[in-house]
Amino acid sequence: MEATIAENLNAVKARIAAEAAAAGRDAAAVRLVAVSKTHGAETVAEALDAGHRVFGENRVQEAAGKWPDLRARYAGVELHLIGPLQSNKAREAVALFDVIHTLDRPKLAEALVRLRDEGVALPKLLVQVNTGCEPQKAGVLPADADAFLARCAETWKLPVAGLMCIPPVEQEPAPHFALLRKIAARHGIAELSMGMSDDYPVAVGFGATLVRVGSAIFGRRPPVAGAGQ
Numbered sequence: 001m002e003a004t005i006a007e008n009l010n011a012v013k014a015r016i017a018a019e020a021a022a023a024g025r026d027a028a029a030v031r032l033v034a035v036s037k038t039h040g041a042e043t044v045a046e047a048l049d050a051g052h053r054v055f056g057e058n059r060v061q062e063a064a065g066k067w068p069d070l071r072a073r074y075a076g077v078e079l080h081l082i083g084p085l086q087s088n089k090a091r092e093a094v095a096l097f098d099v100i101h102t103l104d105r106p107k108l109a110e111a112l113v114r115l116r117d118e119g120v121a122l123p124k125l126l127v128q129v130n131t132g133c134e135p136q137k138a139g140v141l142p143a144d145a146d147a148f149l150a151r152c153a154e155t156w157k158l159p160v161a162g163l164m165c166i167p168p169v170e171q172e173p174a175p176h177f178a179l180l181r182k183i184a185a186r187h188g189i190a191e192l193s194m195g196m197s198d199d200y201p202v203a204v205g206f207g208a209t210l211v212r213v214g215s216a217i218f219g220r221r222p223p224v225a226g227a228g229q
């Protein structure tokens with residue numbers, strides 16, 4: 001019989017705790033973002049019924065269709081945007097999400113600043129770094145990260161709580177996690193969003209504070225919706 005979502009959640013949390021212990025870290029310093037993209041509300045509700053409250057979605061539109069209702073049914077939900085954000089969707093994203101992992105462009109930073117100037121409370125912000133320098137992938141290039149983070153602090157006065165990366169699929173993730181940690185350290189940035197179903201144990205060893213795990217919890221994603229993300 002296939003494991004239930006509750007069992008999968010427990011297994012992932014146990015693995016996080018074991019890897020944290022092995023690295024001499026406090027397991028409570030690693031938060032599990034359950035990536036529920038492409039899964040319907042009733043599937044997500046199984047994780048909520050199991051007591052989990054921190055979720056990740058990669059599309060604003062999909063989250064807008066799914067989460068207002070789930071938030072009304074379950075208290076204490078924390079929703080993370082882990083997919084690319086277009087600046088024309090910033091207003092909607094800011095209203096829906098508690099954390100945005102994908103700040104990576106001046107245009108988006110400026111859209112967020114405009115919202116803040118209107119009095120809108122901004123979510124916690126993480127800057128995505130394209131550690132593999134992949135042309136098709138979002139994120140600031142590692143060579144541009146220092147300048148972008150300086151502009152966030154000085155020009156835009158946007159507090160950056162963390163950095164996020166998605167290593168290239170065909171490479172060892174460890175050097176990418178190490179690079180992200182190094183960039184964060186030189187800016188005094190605390191949160192590291194790194195590690196997915198295949199590599200979150202490695203990420204915990206490299207200091208991840210947020211791991212984004214989808215298929216190890218919810219099973220394989222339906223093939224049509226969300227393909228390519």
Ligand SMILES: *Cc1c(COP(=O)(O)O)cnc(C)c1O
Pocket residue numbers: 035037058082083166195196197198212213214215216229
């Ligand atoms: C889909 C996705 C994940 C989760 O991927 P799994 O391999 O299913 O764990 C994590 N991060 C991002 C940015 C994603 O788009």
